[in-house]
Amino acid sequence: MKQPHIVVVCQARMGSTRFPNKVLLPLAGAPLLQRFVERVSNARHAHTVVVATTMRSEDGAIMGLADSLGYNWYRGHTTDLLDRTYHAALTHDADIVVKIPSDCPMIDPDIIDLVIERFLERYPNIDYVSNLHPATWPDGNDVEVMSMQALQKAYVSAKAPHEREHTTPWLWDGNEDIRCGNVLNPNGRDDSMSFRWTLDYPDDYKLIRSLYDALYVQNPEFSYAEIMEYIDAHPDVLNINAHLCGVNWYRHHLGVLKTVQPTETRMWNSTSTSEAA
Secondary structure (H helix, E strand, C coil): CCCCCEEEEEECCCCCCCCCCHHHCEECCEEHHHHHHHHHHCCCCCCEEEEEEECCHHHHHHHHHHHHHCCEEEEECCCCHHHHHHHHHHHCCCCEEEECCCCCCCCCHHHHHHHHHHHHHHCCCCCEEECECCECCCECCCCEEEEHHHHHHHHHHCCCHHHHHCCCHHHHCCCCCCCEEECCCCCCCCCCCCCECCCCCHHHHHHHHHHHHHHCCCCCCCCHHHHHHHHHHCHHHHHHCHHHCCCCHHHHCCCCCCCCCHHHCCCCCCCCCCCCC
16 A cells, blocks of 8 residues: 655644744744744654645745745635645645644654554544543643545534634544544653643743753753653743643633533633733
């Protein structure tokens, strides 16, 4: 059987309502997006990596950076991320699509490969595998893998706004026609509500910058294990964004998500940082 072509789609835009321009913030001497794509590209199974941004004029900066670094890019729909991901994958002749958002600059290439390998073990008799349903990894290690056929089904069939905005819920949220799998954290714990190195708010950036400052100089390809070792030795670093642990997009859609429980998210109100709906 012909080896399937694996395309990793990395969603990125300048116009985040919570933290505008976050993807181009400096990180270890380069734009954050560059550091993120470097890590994703180090995954052995990442045959093609595509930065998928929007047609908005401000996102020309993202296209320009990707182009200058020799990375593939695609410009598509601003708010329909399912549409953008589907067409980015289609344009690059994907058989298997991996979705990783650019707000995961700490992502370990070995975790990407682990989730892809679990998918490949059952391919083509599998539609979707992630490490998110249920989530057991620290927030910011998001890897979703799906067949192009499954993504196309979602593109045609998904109607609800949250299914279009968040790309994959039509696949994993209780759809009996979709064959799903999940990769648990091998440490046997659920760390998804206790650790957070995703990038949504300024305090997230402070934590990520602190970890990069400590780890990148020692090893630019620092691993998940090295992150955890550093945190074990410097637990106070977690205080930077501890108030945000567990805060995720689920909280806005608990009334419509069939397989997500209230314990998998946390509400958050801040007097210092506004959050657009």
